[in-house]
Amino acid sequence: MRNWSGTYEYRASSVEAPTSVAEVQQLVARSPRIRALGTRHSFNDVADTEGVLVTTTEIPADFAIDEERRVLTVGAGTRYAAVATHLTEQGWALHNMGSLPHISVAGAISTGTHGSGDLNGNLSTAVRGLQLVGPDGELRWVRHGDPDFAGSVVALGLLGVVVRVELAIEPTYLIRQDVYRGLAWSTLLSNVPAVTGAGYSVSIFTDWVTDPIQQVWVKRRLASADEPVADELSGAVRDGSNSALIVEGVGDNTTQLGVAGAWSATLPHFRIDSTPSNGDEIQTEYFIDRADAPAALAAVRELGADIAPHLLVTELRTMAADDLWISPATGRESLAIHFTFKNDQAAVEALCPRIEAALEPFAPRPHWGKVNTMPKAVVASRYPRFADFRALVERTDPDRKFVGPATAALLDAAVTA
Incomplete structure (x- = not known):
């Protein structure tokens, strides 16, 4: 399998596309090495692994709008095009969109992908909660206000497989x-x-x-x-x-x-x-x-x-x-x-x-x-809290189940920087 542009060939042993969260849990629990793959709009090896790649794009979106909290909950593999269409039909909106609406929600937020605007945060800033499958296959939520939340949104897939996302919404405009x-x-x-x-x-x-x-x-x-x-x-x-x-x-x-x-x-x-x-x-x-x-x-x-x-x-x-x-x-x-x-x-x-x-x-x-x-060491040094992020990864996934070659090099380079 190659990325969207055909310029990178993944080296994973297999690519799995489960159709339910339960299937993701089972796959994670039995796989010694596994990483999440979105809509393949990356141009490098950040998402790759020598183990199993799992995509959540085949899991139903299962949209749920909480009007009181102004939050949309949606399947992590859902494309922004589907999210935007659903919200517009219901009279709601996101604060921002990327140039290409066909990318997955989890893939975009995990890499800090952005829209535009002097006063607009990137797409990740709309996140209010993440449901992840941890290394033991168990589900957990990380929500805005939790101690590790700011380190868990843009996380390069290193904290688990994201299966559901809560996004802040506002009235349509x-x-x-x-x-x-x-x-x-x-x-x-x-x-x-x-x-x-x-x-x-x-x-x-x-x-x-x-x-x-x-x-x-x-x-x-x-x-x-x-x-x-x-x-x-x-x-x-x-x-x-x-x-x-x-x-x-x-x-x-x-x-x-x-x-x-x-x-x-x-x-x-x-x-x-x-x-x-x-x-x-x-x-x-x-x-x-x-x-x-x-x-x-x-x-x-x-x-x-x-x-x-x-x-x-x-x-x-x-x-x-x-x-x-x-x-x-x-x-x-x-x-x-x-x-x-x-x-x-x-x-x-x-x-x-x-x-x-x-x-x-x-x-x-x-x-x-x-x-x-x-x-990699220079890249890590550009983030004042990279040491905190690395500690969060080690605490959450001590056996490095979710770490691929590229992310391993980044984490290890940060230690010697």
């Missing part, structure tokens, strides 16, 4: 999406917050060499459908057509006609009701402190001529700080610098060290599920 063209690089670097703060969720798409920047997608949360928006953003002009594509030839993006719609139809970049791009790509991503954005972006631009020939697109997005121990946004307001490269492994592996060197003065944190070449 409207989002309008507009595309602006003509943003000068100099204007962006002189005032990054003026651009990233222009809407509820903002994405900047660039190839690092074209000036002005190709596109800025602004998603605004509206009180009413007829609320006016500006035709200009920091010198960029609003495009009144619906012709903007993230990647040329991929036409399943959400509408940009400036028409207010349900949050679920406009917060993602790719439509819920269609198949996204075929995944013939390699992704890397680095999180930095938003205060360092101008200098960090300028440093990467110095490599633009070398990056552009191998690039499909770069997306720049922001997120609020959180307190989750190994979330890429823990403790700092963050900018995510995301590279979607052409499927050329050698080229990407050659570029990553150069990009990482350019970003090193800004203490980058790589996305847990994407390609990078940073030493």
Whole structure:
């Protein structure tokens, strides 16, 4: 079995797809080595094991809304597209969505995957509870307010197989999406917050060499459908057509006609009701402190001529700080610098060290599920509470049933750092 993009082949001895929580419990109890696998949207070996891979995507969603607590409980392997559709039908919403709504809930939150917005936490910050199958096959809940909760949400599957998730919800709302063209690089670097703060969720798409920047997608949360928006953003002009594509030839993006719609139809970049791009790509991503954005972006631009020939697109997005121990946004307001490269492994592996060197003065944190070449000890050192996280893993799973080769290297490197 390979990942979504076909760039990584899993080395597990088997891949199991149980259809009930009880089956997961039995599988975990009898397996000496086992790890959870989501919808295979990781681009590295973080989820892999030499033992058994288990996916919960075949277990029914079994939606349950608690209106008093404003919490949705759902099967961990459920895709965000299904969650968003159900919530919208019931008059509820999530605070944020990733660009691709076809990823599983547990996979996204376990790796700190994100949506966008200066004031929006990543997807993991919506978690209010996790039901896990522990190494003995027994079920347990970890909920917001519990001592280990902040270390259990973004946990890379190291604390057990997540089977149910509680997510914070809120009343449904409207989002309008507009595309602006003509943003000068100099204007962006002189005032990054003026651009990233222009809407509820903002994405900047660039190839690092074209000036002005190709596109800025602004998603605004509206009180009413007829609320006016500006035709200009920091010198960029609003495009009144619906012709903007993230990647040329991929036409399943959400509408940009400036028409207010349900949050679920406009917060993602790719439509819920269609198949996204075929995944013939390699992704890397680095999180930095938003205060360092101008200098960090300028440093990467110095490599633009070398990056552009191998690039499909770069997306720049922001997120609020959180307190989750190994979330890429823990403790700092963050900018995510995301590279979607052409499927050329050698080229990407050659570029990553150069990009990482350019970003090193800004203490980058790589996305847990994407390609990078940073030493494991350096990665662990970027998280002030990584020692606490490692202790939690050792206490919860002393025999390392849920630890794979990549996560073992991370945990062991943290000891010698």
